[in-house]
Amino acid sequence: MSHAVARLRASRLATSKKPFLARGCRALRCQDCRLVPSHCVCAWRPRIAAQSAVCLLMHDVEALKPSNTGWLIADVVADTSAFGWLRTVVDPALPALLGDPQWQPYLVFPGEYTAPERVVSEVAVAPGKRPLFVLLDATWSEARKMFRKSPYLDSLPVLSLQPEQLSRYRLRRSKRDDHLCTAEVAALCLELAGDQRAADGLNAYLDVFSEHYLAAKAPRAIDLDDELHRRLQAFL
Incomplete structure (x- = not known):
């Protein structure tokens, strides 16, 4: 695997002073x-143009x-970048990416946490530019x-989403059902940007990944012909 999140994971492991012990x-x-x-789920990984x-x-x-x-976003969307966040250190490639004229960056975050003049609810991109969605991948706190x-993000418009559905994510606990996981936000x-097939494929992939993850914990067998897998099959 060579996508951005895999490379960030490898870099993070290489610099860690003690092993990361996941459940x-x-x-x-x-x-x-x-x-x-x-x-x-490698055989079920979709790759969709966006x-x-x-x-x-x-x-x-x-x-x-x-x-x-x-990780799932990087699996599906080819143009995915990933940077580790530290309060005092900024990878110089990050502001360079945000300043690249081919992109129209949007910082995706609830509008209630910033000045109203920064908040947008739609994706409007000038000719010759492509939307770049900046997602903060972390717990809510x-x-x-x-x-x-992160002062280098202060100049970006804040895209405030108003999701109609509650979160379907089942792998970690949240105190609020309206807190979406990162892949749901990306979808x-x-x-909003008109990449409907990529959005639908990412949602289908998230559902299958979640089912496999929870089945592995149980443990129990996977039905590869259930509704979730049939829906994802359309994107392979």
């Missing part, structure tokens, strides 16, 4: 999908977590800190 850390995992081999791009700003150990869904303490952004 079920003793299990042998596929290096490409992070699931146990019996429940691997006009949009995604930039993941990932808090500390997010890239190391087997349940991280930023971490994401709020990242939003406040909503793709939909």
Whole structure:
């Protein structure tokens, strides 16, 4: 696997002073999908053309977590970048990406946390530009800190989403059902930008990944001919 999140994970592991111990850390995992081999989803990974791009700003150990869904975005959307977040250090490639004239970057975050004049609810891109969605990949409390303490993001318009559906994500607990996981947020952004097929494919992939992940924990067998897998099959 050579996408941006995989490379960030490898870099983070190389600089770690102690091993990252995820739940079920003793299990042998596929290096490409992070699931146990019996429940691997590599054969179900879609690759869908999209006009949009995604930039993941990932808090500390997010890239190391087997349940991280930023990884799924990078699986599906070819133009996905990933950067580790530190309060005092900024990878120079990040501001360079945000300043690249081919992109129209949007920082995706609830509008209630910033000045009203920064908030937009639609994706409007000038001719010759492509949308670049900057997502803060972290827990909710971490994401709020990242939003406040990343001055290089202060000039970006804030895309405030109003999702109609509750989160379908089942791999980590949240106190609020309206807190979407990173892949769900990315799918909503793709939909707003007109990349409907990529949005639908990412949602289908998230559902299958979640089913395989939870089945591996149970453990129980996977029905590869159920509704979730049939829906994803259309994108392979």
